[in-house]
Amino acid sequence: MTDGRKDDLEDLRDAIAACRICRDAPARGPDHRLPHEPRPVAVISSSARILISGQAPGLRVHQSGLPFNDASGDRLRLWLGVDREQFYDPRLFAIVPMGFCFPGYDAQGSDLPPRRECAPRWRSQVVDAMPQIELVLAIGQYAQAWHLGDRRAATMTETVRNWRIHLGSNIGPAVLALPHPSWRNTSWLKKNPWFEADVLPVLRDRVGKLII
Numbered sequence: 032m033t034d035g036r037k038d039d040l041e042d043l044r045d046a047i048a049a050c051r052i053c054r055d056a057p058a059r060g061p062d063h064r065l066p067h068e069p070r071p072v073a074v075i076s077s078s079a080r081i082l083i084s085g086q087a088p089g090l091r092v093h094q095s096g097l098p099f100n101d102a103s104g105d106r107l108r109l110w111l112g113v114d115r116e117q118f119y120d121p122r123l124f125a126i127v128p129m130g131f132c133f134p135g136y137d138a139q140g141s142d143l144p145p146r147r148e149c150a151p152r153w154r155s156q157v158v159d160a161m162p163q164i165e166l167v168l169a170i171g172q173y174a175q176a177w178h179l180g181d182r183r184a185a186t187m188t189e190t191v192r193n194w195r196i197h198l199g200s201n202i203g204p205a206v207l208a209l210p211h212p213s214w215r216n217t218s219w220l221k222k223n224p225w226f227e228a229d230v231l232p233v234l235r236d237r238v239g240k241l242i243i
């Protein structure tokens with residue numbers, strides 16, 4: 032990597048770390064300010080060939096600054112066939128959610144969707160800064176909408192089910208759509224056994240080849 036690119040990535044990381052848009056200039060006006068201090072969590076890598084594109088940090092990740100440092104992360108690592116050391120090695124995995132900061136909770140106590148300010152402000156810049164990425168793991172509907180665009184099906188299940196088409200596409204890096212590894216999707220996994228039987232072996236094989 033050239034010194035110029037290294038500096039560009041450092042500048043980008045610093046700019047994201049300093050971002051306070053959702054606190055100071057929320058897209059939907061002052062009533063929609065982020066109710067806590069922003070803490071952007073994203074791993075931008077100069078060498079990783081796999082980009083994990085998730086939704087937004089939960090409270091635990093907001094507190095620790097470590098993405099997927101929870102039960103969802105444990106399940107995701109199982110799906111990928113990697114241990115924590117490999118997963119948190121920025122030379123192997125870039126981890127860039129659709130919203131970098133914990134968005135807070137809705138009235139029912141569930142995590143809100145990724146902040147709408149984040150992707151338009153940062154995502155293209157971050158993706159363009161990592162041209163070495165060969166595989167994007169698009170986790171959940173927001174990442175799938177951004178990375179697949181018109182290629183996304185009407186439902187998340189159909190989008191995931193079309194994995195062979197997405198992996199075989201010639202448009203940019205290969206994209207594999209995944210459901211969120213949250214416990215909330217345990218019943219989805221039971222209803223869709225083809226995911227563990229057909230998709231996960233291919234995923235593990237791809238990941239194994241891209242992290243050596």
Ligand code: SF4
Nearest residue numbers: 050052053069132149
């Ligand atoms: S969610 Fe994104 S746009 Fe909003 S403050 Fe955090 S880094 Fe900035």
